[in-house]
Amino acid sequence: xxxxxxxxxxxxxxxxxxxxxxxxxxxxxxxxxxxxxxxxxxxxxxxxxxxxxxxxxxxxxxxxxxxxxxxxxxxxxxxxxxxxxxxxxxxxxxxxxxxxxxxxxxxxxxxxxxxxxxxxxxxxxxxxxxxxxxxxxxxxxxxxxxxxxxxxxxxxxxxxxx
Amino acid sequence: xxxxxxxxxxxxxxxxxxxxxxxxxxxxxxxxxxxxxxxxxxxxxxxxxxxxxxxxxxxxxxxxxxxxxxxxxxxxxxxxxxxxxxxxxxxxxxxxxxxxxxxxxxxxxxxxxxxxxxxxxxxxxxxxxxxxxxxxxxxxxxxxxxxxxxxxxxxxxxxxxx
Numbered sequence: 001x002x003x004x005x006x007x008x009x010x011x012x013x014x015x016x017x018x019x020x021x022x023x024x025x026x027x028x029x030x031x032x033x034x035x036x037x038x039x040x041x042x043x044x045x046x047x048x049x050x051x052x053x054x055x056x057x058x059x060x061x062x063x064x065x066x067x068x069x070x071x072x073x074x075x076x077x078x079x080x081x082x083x084x085x086x087x088x089x090x091x092x093x094x095x096x097x098x099x100x101x102x103x104x105x106x107x108x109x110x111x112x113x114x115x116x117x118x119x120x121x122x123x124x125x126x127x128x129x130x131x132x133x134x135x136x137x138x139x140x141x142x143x144x145x146x147x148x149x150x151x152x153x154x155x156x157x158x159x160x161x162x
Numbered sequence: 163x164x165x166x167x168x169x170x171x172x173x174x175x176x177x178x179x180x181x182x183x184x185x186x187x188x189x190x191x192x193x194x195x196x197x198x199x200x201x202x203x204x205x206x207x208x209x210x211x212x213x214x215x216x217x218x219x220x221x222x223x224x225x226x227x228x229x230x231x232x233x234x235x236x237x238x239x240x241x242x243x244x245x246x247x248x249x250x251x252x253x254x255x256x257x258x259x260x261x262x263x264x265x266x267x268x269x270x271x272x273x274x275x276x277x278x279x280x281x282x283x284x285x286x287x288x289x290x291x292x293x294x295x296x297x298x299x300x301x302x303x304x305x306x307x308x309x310x311x312x313x314x315x316x317x318x319x320x321x322x323x324x
Contacts, residue, residue, distance in 0.1 A: 059240040059264035060222070060231055069222055078221040093287050094263050097256025097280070102221035115294070118259070122292055123285065125255050130284055132277070 010043030014086035025050035035063035064095035090117035096125035110146025172205030176248035187212035197225035199233035226257035252279035258287035272308025
């Protein structure tokens with residue numbers, strides 16, 4: 001993934017922040033997924049968030065939704081054009097729809113999610129000509145680290161029992 | 163829609179509350195969509211919300227997301243099993259995904275959305291055997307009132323100009 005292109009460098013930095021957030025989620029008992037919103041031109045991080053579903057008891061508190069809401073709050077507008085989102089796991093239907101709704105320009109994700117992913121696996125929500133916005137998608141960013149975090153979390157959960 | 167079956171009666175009451183919320187949205191300059199979460203067994207309203215995207219400058223503040231988050235807060239848990247959501251307009255991809263994520267049992271909606279609807283129009287997110295939850299769907303509840311609110315809002319906007 002290291003082509004040296006500025007956007008790629010920015011995306012890798014954002015993914016590092018997302019990975020840190022994912023580690024915090026795991027430590028708190030939430031499935032370790034992290035996300036970061038950044039400005040495409042400068043790489044400036046606008047929002048970094050973790051999956052907080054269990055901690056907040058909020059079914060919508062996936063990392064992407066929390067990061068998008070925080071970015072909109074910081075920027076003072078609901079349109080996130082000029083911005084990209086990096087997330088450790090392929091977004092589900094809800095989160096892919098949120099990327100379209102927020103007019104996010106580019107999605108970078110780490111691990112694919114064959115069971116629920118909506119950005120290439122089960123659906124192509126980010127690249128649907130029928131919708132009023134399309135999001136460019138790059139996958140595989142820091143994929144080994146992103147996937148390893150999830151594998152370790154679920155392996156630990158299985159060891160601990162139900 | 164008036165079959166007299168308790169769930170249908172409950173859904174119609176919830177849709178009336180959702181319609182009231184939608185009217186408030188229109189008065190505030192937001193696209194008039196309203197939603198209500200209710201207990202399937204009793205019809206008790208747990209949360210009623212309007213689309214607040216413009217007012218909150220939050221791209222995720224569709225009526226369904228706001229209602230689901232409020233219902234989870236009231237119930238103190240992210241699983242909304244035993245509950246249904248009534249909404250005046252067919253949910254988009256984001257909101258349909260949120261219904262699945264929250265394990266909502268039944269969706270009742272008013273007007274179909276051929277441009278963005280994800281519960282029968284463009285996608286079948288609520289009835290996808292590959293996902294880990296399915297949501298029963300009933301459409302057409304108070305459809306004329308739901309559609310008329312939207313038509314009036316956009317007609318007014320066109321008259322007012324850009």
